[in-house]
Amino acid sequence: MDWRKGEESQNVEVDQGGGGRGFGGGRMSLGGLLILALLGWVFFKNPLALLQQGGGQPGAYAPTSQPVQVDPQQKEFVSRVLGSTERTWTDIFAGMGRSYVDPKLHLFSGGVNTACGAASTAVGPFYCPGDEKVYLDLNFFRELQTRFHSSGDFARAYVIAHEVGHHVQNQLGIFAKSSQLQRQGMPMEGADGLSVRQELQADCFAGVWANRTQQRLQWLHPGDVESALNAASQIGDDTLQREARGTVVPDSFTHGTSAQRVKWFKTGLESGDIQACNTFAGAL
Structure with a gap:
């Protein structure tokens, strides 16, 4: 992937360390509650428990002990993909x-405070609608290679594009629609739940980005698309649950199966059209 063909973004932040309140003392917004249900996608823990690690109580500190040291090339990569x-x-x-x-x-290491709460690295990359930021610990890219066997630049770019896909959902009012559907009784978790539908749509949006960007930049090499598809397949709920538990529990799905993630990324990649990404209608 010739990632240096991408435009550099001016919207990459590097955590400068220090503490701060995660949840504070007040109630979280619906958007904040919604995003909590989307976290914990690697370790299958209660997202509230993940966000409270370190203090164990809402409002606990999740400080970064020192400013994050970011390799300039890694930062440039993130900046150009984001751009x-x-x-x-x-x-x-x-x-x-x-x-x-x-x-x-926002690049961080170890822990970070967000408008959606305090999060640790264990949460994985995520998007917070409360402050409209994507949060990424670059150590996840190492895990992507060692645990998920996806080492290509385009696989890493897919991760960023997926999280940006959640921002697109927020901009389009899809998060608000999901909150309304949840209040009306539609479940968040489960194979047919809101969380899975949102995540698969973000995969599809990442595919739309890949299609449009390739048309404009011609920056992909043979095998790049396959590396992204492999990344999508490695982080399906069924694959991760089988690895962690030895069994698959569809009622606890939050992101969709490996096959579904590949399917919806390919849908966006082949069409380049967000209208093809309506995961809220019909079967997945």
Whole structure:
């Protein structure tokens, strides 16, 4: 992947360390509660428990002990991938007569405080609608290679594009719609739940980004798409549960099966059209 062809973003932040309140003393917004249900995708723990690690109580500190040291090349990679998403989604939104607001991407190590709560590295990459930021510990890229056997640059770019896909959902009002459906009784977890539908749509949006960006930059090499598809297949609920538990429990699915994740990424990749990404209608 010739990732240096991508435009550099000015929206990458590097955590400078220090503490702060995670949940605070008040109630979380619906958006904050919604995103908590999407976290914990690697370790299958209660997201509230993940966010409370370190103090064990809402409002606990989750400090980063020192400023994050980021390899300049890694930061440039993240910046150029993020910049490519900004260009792609700005163009798509303009075609719909709308304005796209760029998200921030916050690099951290160990733990971080967000508008959705305090999170540890164990949560994995995530998006917080409360502050419209993507959060990424670059150590996850090492885990992507060692645990999930996905080492290509495009596999790493897919991870970023997936999280940006959640920002796109937020911009389009899909998070608000999901909150409404949840209040009406639609379950969050489960093979047919809201969380799975949101995650698969973010995979599809990542595929749309891949299609549009490739048309514009011609930056992919043979095998790059396969590396992203492999990454998608390695992080399906069924694959991760089988690895962690030895059994598969569809009622606890939050992200979709490996086959579904590959299917919806390919749907976006082949169509380049967000209209093809309606995971809320019909079977998955």
